[in-house]
Amino acid sequence: MKQKLSTLAIITVLGLAVNNCAAFSSLSTSSQSLDSVSNSVSTLLASVSKSVGSLSKSSKSSAEDEKAAHYSRDVEILVSLYTQEDAMGQEMEEDLNRLAGKNGILDWRQERTTYTAIGSGLKLAGYSRSQVEELVAKSCPKKPELQDAILEGYGI
């Protein structure tokens, strides 16, 4: 598995070097290995999906929309950073907890914005549509609302 990852990583890096783009550039067209994702994003989703009921998307003002959008952008970048690392889902949960708190969001697990941002973060990290579809199907199989939100964030 590690060797496969290394080979793929090298191919990815070489391919990217030609375009001179960083791995997390949105211009990347090479597909990413799901291995690093499954250690963070998928673990997070699997863990969160056990406790999440229906997602909320309430917003009472444009100011709250902007706050949510700001939080969403942070989550997007966080996800793209995690796809570069081999961290566990628990750590990502802690980071989301902290980011949400900084943005005044207490129930981040219930916020639809969290999952759309995860979807757009995966897109930013260069994951293909099929990879993301597979990821959500495996990580949160019984949570169609979560899946929809992630795919919506990805742009599907």
Add this chain to the structure above:
Amino acid sequence: MPPDSALGDTNPRLHLSQPKLSPLAKSILTIPKFALFLALTFLPIRETGVLWAEPPSPTDERKSVPNRENQVPPYFEFLYIDSNTGQSSGGHSALRFGDWVYHFQLYPDQIFHLVREPWFDFRYTYNVLENRTIQIIRIGVTPEDRTRIENAFRRYYLIQEKHLTNLKQLHHDREWLQSLLDPRKSYGVEGVGYISHQTQSRITLGIRDKIQERYGDKFLLEMRNRVYSKIQDLTWTPQTLPADRFSTQKYPKGLRPFSSQLDDLLRLLAITETLTYGHGLDQRTIRNLPPTLDSHLTFEENKMISDLRDRLTNELIEDIGTIDPLDSYHFLVKLITCLVLEETLITDHFQFLDTLSEHSERIHWEDPMDLANVSVDIEPLFQKLRVQNQMRGYDLALFLGLQDSANRLIEVYSAKNGLRPIRHLHTKSMPRKRGLPLDYPKIHWSRDQLQKYLTTTKQIHQNYQKKMEEIYPYQLVMQNCSTEIFRTIDSAFDGNPSHVEKALGKHIDPSTSLSFIPSYAGFMIKENYTKTKTTEVLSFRRAKIAKFKKDESSLRVFFRETFTPTSTLYRFNSEDHWFLFFTDDTIALRPILGIPNLGVGLLETVVGIPSLPWDRGKRAKRGIQGMFFSLPELVFFNIRKGSFMKVRWSELDPDFPYEISEQEIIP
């Protein structure tokens, strides 16, 4: 570890005063804290963008927000902030993306922080309090490049913020171990301090009954036992980061020291205990609005508060089924909020949790009139916030925002009545009073073990701090607020100058040009980046003078406002050294006005000499600084702009900070 919104947001320009209580003393004060206290009191109002306007209808939009997040605009903005005395004499640089400003600042921890703050805060601090004109250079780019550049700053920010969190975790671990070694030091877990073991509440008893109904009679007991065992099984391990993870470009692994895990578990234990025994709020942790305010609930408020209490109760019952130690703080906030909402409904008057800690920074006021003015200003703003919340309908976030504002309002009144300093927090306050569960497992480590753990943690902490200073250094010329902006822009394009040039029109290398100087950086951008346009946000004083001149004789306004004793705008404060004349809005007269300024600086130095033994040379030093900043005036330069720390809310434009017209263009 509960989310900490204070991390990385502390204003480095403020000097922390020692937490002394001195009811009858007037101390020298750093007024910025006082003014920022007022500004931060109205975080929720500030977020709505409405200060003095009538409460908006539900469909109102905030005025002239530069961009909506779902439409990426084809520009971002470079801000050049004019110079002022002290560490600002070279000016300052920042970037603005929509309503968020990114800028680099050296903090007292000797780490060069990338600060991210709303335009309101930034403009209030620099443009009003520090009276500095801001030049906004709008740089045209494709939406994709704008996103790319903004993402680079977000990445930098998030990576640094994670490092700072790790540093804080290590500090917390040290404190915790020290408290175990020294029995005189108390230790407690944030949020638990609001619970009383002596009282019961029908709310918690009701929640308990519903939990038992849903999950079984033994649910809480089993949960308690599991948590208890987890605490007993906890071990201390050194938390370190490999050297190669210390990078501004690599997201670091999180450190989760023993103390953080213990905090969450103890909090969870307190939650099970509270629910099992139906504990209520400690009445000493509840604050009431001043008697001068009408805190009686309206009919609509009563209904909304009641609905919110019921919603939170249902959420708690739902959440307890899958609660994780990480969630313990948020769960507890919901629970204690439920309890204070119940108190509000019982008394039919607003009740709030005390969210300002006894260990908060203290603001001492110089002049009782300052405090009186603040207390007069605060009240209508609080009422406006209350009305707006009523129109929007309460949720937890809104109530917590109102609670934060109420705490600051109550604090000002209490300080005024008690002639004591004001407790202050730079960010939104949350309920964080510390306490412990009634029954928790004791840590049975020997003294030698504790000492060893503490020594190791201290070493790790110091090493981490040192590494942070290495990767986020500040150097006057090579690594400052301007150079790091250009370097971060470069990182958005993978350090490839040709890509930067393609996107922006030119690659500006701060190491090979004078663009490390903020004003020159602005000049280089205007001259070389494609599609730029410039607007200017006049400093508070200059903007006011411009308005005065519309109704009065320009000459009269000039003489009145230039001379500090006669100025209707400027009030002398302890931030400034003595000076007689403003020289920022006149070039020709600068040398003439600079001479008396120099003389007054000399006078302050001389006056400061006899007081050397008492004030440790503070007055004399200020006099020397006054002379230093007067010297450029003799050769037609200006640095000093004065500080306007006593500006009242009524002096700001109702649409602040968005009242600036986009048509104000400097050719």
